[in-house]
Amino acid sequence: MERIEQIKKVLAERFATLELKSDILKAKELRELYGEIPKLPVEERGAFGQAVNVLRIELETMVRDAEASAESASLSSVDVTAPFDINATQPKLLPTSQGTTHPLMQEIERIVDIFGRMGFVSEESREIDDQYHMFETLNFPKGHPARDEWDTFMTVQTDKDGDPLIAPAHTSTMQNRILHKYSANLEKGEPIAAIVPDRTFRNEDLDARHEHTFYQVEGIYVSKNVNAGMLVATLKKFLEEYYGKALEVRVNPFYFPFTEPSFEFALSCPFCEKKGCGICSQSGWIELLGCGMIHPNVLKAADIDPNVYTGFAFGCGVDRLVMMKNDIEDIRHFQSAKLDFLRQF
Numbered sequence: 249m250e251r252i253e254q255i256k257k258v259l260a261e262r263f264a265t266l267e268l269k270s271d272i273l274k275a276k277e278l279r280e281l282y283g284e285i286p287k288l289p290v291e292e293r294g295a296f297g298q299a300v301n302v303l304r305i306e307l308e309t310m311v312r313d314a315e316a317s318a319e320s321a322s323l324s325s326v327d328v329t330a331p332f333d334i335n336a337t338q339p340k341l342l343p344t345s346q347g348t349t350h351p352l353m354q355e356i357e358r359i360v361d362i363f364g365r366m367g368f369v370s371e372e373s374r375e376i377d378d379q380y381h382m383f384e385t386l387n388f389p390k391g392h393p394a395r396d397e398w399d400t401f402m403t404v405q406t407d408k409d410g411d412p413l414i415a416p417a418h419t420s421t422m423q424n425r426i427l428h429k430y431s432a433n434l435e436k437g438e439p440i441a442a443i444v445p446d447r448t449f450r451n452e453d454l455d456a457r458h459e460h461t462f463y464q465v466e467g468i469y470v471s472k473n474v475n476a477g478m479l480v481a482t483l484k485k486f487l488e489e490y491y492g493k494a495l496e497v498r499v500n501p502f503y504f505p506f507t508e509p510s511f512e513f514a515l516s517c518p519f520c521e522k523k524g525c526g527i528c529s530q531s532g533w534i535e536l537l538g539c540g541m542i543h544p545n546v547l548k549a550a551d552i553d554p555n556v557y558t559g560f561a562f563g564c565g566v567d568r569l570v571m572m573k574n575d576i577e578d579i580r581h582f583q584s585a586k587l588d589f590l591r592q593f
């Protein structure tokens with residue numbers, strides 16, 4: 249019994265130095281004491297075993313007390329002002345059964361579904377790209393003034409030509425890769441038909457309509473005898489499916505280096521039947537996206553003969569589609585992680 253008292257002193261001293269107080273319950277001395285019980289003469293076993301149990305219960309009480317006081321000791325004056333419980337030992341995570349898909353992701357799934365039924369495969373873009381794909385393959389030679397119109401983020405790291413890498417400012421950076429990847433389709437007499445719904449980045453002054461990170465969906469279609477009428481029909485069909493109603497569309501000439509001719513594509517406002525409302529700025533029309541016939545140089549950069557094949561491409565902002573559809577007034581809500589916003593979807 250004296251030995252148990254000694255061990256108790258040793259363990260109490262060690263306990264004071266332990267970072268994880270519950271480790272004391274795994275002490276080898278305690279294990280050894282339990283191991284001795286069956287070796288004792290029968291008449292001593294009862295009292296010894298009881299004493300060991302008492303020791304273990306005392307240690308357990310010490311652990312519990314230490315943990316309780318550690319918790320109250322860490323409460324600081326910050327609590328008074330913190331907007332959430334900074335001392336919560338477990339982060340308060342929502343059960344997955346209560347979560348919802350982000351509104352942008354919900355709509356991207358719908359867009360992929362609609363284009364999928366029209367025969368378009370879906371590809372991912374990149375978070376970082378080189379100037380070859382951002383500019384060169386899209387018919388912006390070095391020194392082209394239109395390069396400056398893309399206010400991009402660049403990295404300190406450079407590509408093989410010594411130019412800074414770029415956070416893609418549009419999903420068109422994927423055009424060249426997609427034309428290469430699916431070029432075998434053309435040899436088989438099938439079209440190249442792909443969309444790229446993904447993130448893009450621009451050095452914008454932020455306001456309710458401008459965000460540094462947003463989503464675009466790029467569309468590419470190449471085959472023999474493709475014309476601008478097919479471009480307009482494809483986009484009209486997509487938008488009518490998306491908004492679930494018949495729409496009028498119109499195209500106005502525009503300029504992009506990578507399409508010729510280039511158009512700005514507008515649809516009749518799906519929300520006011522062209523009577524004029526806040527969403528269409530009372531005009532009855534919404535200018536939605538840029539598009540055009542793929543420039544011959546873009547096809548050549550992907551080793552596709554522009555005398556044999558033609559195609560169209562378009563790039564559409566997803567955030568804007570979703571904002572209009574759900575009457576969201578500020579684009580910055582999407583990246584805000586505000587739960588009261590996200591829980592509405």
Ligand SMILES: [Zn+2]
Pocket residue numbers: 517518519520521522523524525526527528529530532533
């Ligand atoms: Zn309207």
